[in-house]
Amino acid sequence: MSAHANALSYDAAPAFSTPLRFFLTAPLFGVAAGLLLLIAPELLASRWTPGALALTHLIAVGFVLSIMVGALFQIMPVVAGAAVPRSGPLAALIHAGLTAGVASLCIGLGVGAPDFLVAAAALLGISFALFLCAAAWGLWRAPIAQATPRDLRLAVAGLGVALMLGLTLAMVLARGLPVPLVTVLKLHIGWAWLGGVGMMLAATSWVVVPMFQITPNYPARLTRSWALATFAMLALWSGAVAAEWSGAALLFGALLVALAVVFAAATLRLQQHSRRSNPDSTTRAFQLGMTSLLAGVACTVAAHYSEHEAWPILAGILVLHGGFVSVIQGMLYKIVPFLAWLHLTQEGIRAPNVKKLLPDTPARRQLLVHAAALAALVAAAASGSADLGRLAGVLVGLEFGWLLANLVRVVRAYRGALPA
């Protein structure tokens, strides 16, 4: 049995506005991605066109990364008891830099404007350097014995690597930096997918899945070793890719694929043992997310053995939109009402029930549109149909607009509960 005194700083919890500013602007990048696809449905035909790169980064950085940064400010104090000092002004500064940086990056990639790419590299580089310092400060003070704080540290380090590789790529495109483009690109994708987002997803899932979906805990040996093994394997794979040892790169790549499959399969298995009688929207979103991740991994393997251009595009859609976006939307539907409730309670205000702050029906309907958007994206990429591409654009714009409307609904209920 272990006991400890309250030595950690849990008294500096951030204001509701700290994560909220990220959560409320991130869906706008998703709406922009939908509009871009509506205007240019041919972007799904090739992954290397400037427009396709802009589309990917609107979702990957504008939505996924923005939410993750905002969530980390809140996750650290709630699950690890570690808060960042002066998180409000710091988050505002990081949010401004991140938002301007993503816009600049997408303009730079989309229209091939080198100056915008340099501006994006500077804005994103400074914002993330600030964020990494803040996260390191908070996580360094968290108890290392817990799997989540330790794995969040690894995820933050993984994000840092992905960012450095991304900044290098921006400088290659903008200023012709003499580095091997394809190698850096491969490493950037690997670290962004598994080192950053995948690791962050796993670290938060260790807590959030059992907590909100009423499942048993993940097996201890998985939470103890998954992130460490993934980080080590990414490092080995990177060495092999950089040294152009194709056999070793293939072996380590296969082991990374196996690790991704283990995480997704373990999550799906836990959900089967949920004590919930009816799966709610978040549970459904996680099921869609994990199934899509598995399908995306299968497409990644297929892309290795087939020259067909559709496989890597399908892998990207299934992992990014089907996997990460599904899970993040599902998590937002738990985290935002919970935070609204928590902040009201901490202010000594009698808070409405979380189900009143956001009922399940609007969340479920929005997630159905999200699933339809995923199906349209997959069909458009597989068939090359411009009409399906336009339909996917409309549905993507609609799903993110609706997500924003649902989040605003919670904020309005929160404000309504505050004393006049």
Add this chain to the structure above:
Amino acid sequence: MTKTIDGRGLEPPKPFELTMEALADLKPGEQMTLLLDRMPWPLFRILDRDGYRHSNQVRDDGVVEIRILAP
């Protein structure tokens, strides 16, 4: 007799709500015990602010046990 709230297996913020209700009924000098699946960091902030004394321990079976003493 010390009151015990068993919040294990309940979806957040239900254990928090049960605790807040129980705290409201706690008389000065009375104690209560919470059994939870994880460490309730946000609750500690409220307990500190309102002058409750508290201690916590993680049992060998992973259950987090919180003891709260009303001011």
